[in-house]
Amino acid sequence: MVTVHLEPDGEVIELANTKSVLAVLNRLKVRSTMVIVARDGELLTPDRKLHMGDTLLVRKVTSAG
Amino acid sequence: MKCSRCKKLACVALPSHNAGFCPECFPLFFTRQVETAIRREKMFTLDERILVALSGGKDSLALMLELKLQGYNVTGLHIDLGIPDSSWKARKKVEDFCEKNELQLQVFEMEKWGLPICDVKEFVDRPVCAVCGKLKRHIFNKVALEGGYDALATGHNLDDEVARLFANTLRWDTAYLSDQGPVLPASGGFVRKVKPLFRLSEFETANYAFLKGIEIHSDPCPYSSGASFTNHKQLWGELEYRSPGQKFQFYNGFLQRGKQAFAALEKEIGADVKPCEECGSPTSVGRCSICRIKESVATKKAAAQAGK
Numbered sequence: 552m553v554t555v556h557l558e559p560d561g562e563v564i565e566l567a568n569t570k571s572v573l574a575v576l577n578r579l580k581v582r583s584t585m586v587i588v589a590r591d592g593e594l595l596t597p598d599r600k601l602h603m604g605d606t607l608l609v610r611k612v613t614s615a616g
Numbered sequence: 617m618k619c620s621r622c623k624k625l626a627c628v629a630l631p632s633h634n635a636g637f638c639p640e641c642f643p644l645f646f647t648r649q650v651e652t653a654i655r656r657e658k659m660f661t662l663d664e665r666i667l668v669a670l671s672g673g674k675d676s677l678a679l680m681l682e683l684k685l686q687g688y689n690v691t692g693l694h695i696d697l698g699i700p701d702s703s704w705k706a707r708k709k710v711e712d713f714c715e716k717n718e719l720q721l722q723v724f725e726m727e728k729w730g731l732p733i734c735d736v737k738e739f740v741d742r743p744v745c746a747v748c749g750k751l752k753r754h755i756f757n758k759v760a761l762e763g764g765y766d767a768l769a770t771g772h773n774l775d776d777e778v779a780r781l782f783a784n785t786l787r788w789d790t791a792y793l794s795d796q797g798p799v800l801p802a803s804g805g806f807v808r809k810v811k812p813l814f815r816l817s818e819f820e821t822a823n824y825a826f827l828k829g830i831e832i833h834s835d836p837c838p839y840s841s842g843a844s845f846t847n848h849k850q851l852w853g854e855l856e857y858r859s860p861g862q863k864f865q866f867y868n869g870f871l872q873r874g875k876q877a878f879a880a881l882e883k884e885i886g887a888d889v890k891p892c893e894e895c896g897s898p899t900s901v902g903r904c905s906i907c908r909i910k911e912s913v914a915t916k917k918a919a920a921q922a923g924k
Contacts, residue, residue, distance in 0.1 A: 558834060612818045612822035613846060614818065
């Protein structure tokens with residue numbers, strides 16, 4: 552299970568069977584250049600592998616006005 | 617993915633540049649893009665005083681920090697919009713950011729000026745985002761002129777510019793298409809306006825802000841839900857995914873081959889700009905829209921209070 556903190560929405564969701572950043576983005580239905588993804592303060596590219604128990608920050612980059 | 621520059625593990629992938637960068641090299645890429653924008657468009661020099669509009673979002677704060685790191689003489693300007701439960705949070709982020717980075721800051725308070733945006737929402741019968749944008753542009757210009765600044769810099773990025781160009785094109789708005797670009801020279805009561813981030817996408821400024829540890833104000837404006845601007849950005853995000861680099865091609869192609877035609881047309885049919893009879897700001901009518909909005913809000917607010 553991977554825990555995802557969504558910003559700026561403030562939602563927290565848990566995803567099963569997501570073994571890469573790209574898999575998380577696909578599950579969230581967002582494109583890789585429309586969010587930044589970080590784990591433990593480190594930015595991740597879409598090809599990075601994930602592990603069970605990882606906690607991710609997924610932050611939308613589009614200004615909300 | 618490896619860093620295109622040093623071959624370490626990349627942390628940012630940029631399909632539009634067919635490149636990836638590590639945490640040390642990405643800020644260098646960002647700096648080069650800003651340097652290129654300033655140099656090629658002749659935006660300003662190290663001797664000039666630059667007023668930087670700071671909303672508290674990633675783009676304006678990233679711009680302010682980057683210009684300071686490049687040695688420019690910058691002062692921040694934050695407009696406290698006076699929106700309950702929202703504006704104070706943005707102001708706090710800007711004040712903390714400027715204090716942490718030893719940057720000069722001016723704060724303009726809409727409430728003290730007599731026109732908080734909550735009153736605009738309540739008493740003006742037009743889309744609040746359009747009026748708020750107009751008021752902010754008026755204040756940026758007014759503060760820059762009164763303070764004797766050489767240029768006003770805003771954090772507009774490539775996505776902002778493309779979304780705006782797209783909206784202007786959908787309406788074939790000659791007036792806006794005639795002067796859209798990264799530099800608007802000073803003229804007739806308007807200070808020079810520059811957009812040093814126009815070569816960088818929102819994704820790139822978001823990564824820069826994260827890597828530089830900039831604490832940003834990311835709460836959406838409580839009044840901005842459903843803004844068409846955001847929808848246009850979503851559309852362009854999808855186009856860019858399918859054809860990386862298309863945003864820059866669209867925008868740069870307009871600057872190279874489209875803008876001149878609209879500028880020539882606007883010269884023929886555009887309205888003359890003169891100082892407002894009341895406040896002296898440039899306007900194409902006798903009394904500018906800002907003065908008319910101020911008066912209308914004051915009248916309606918007084919009537920509402922008298923009726924209670």
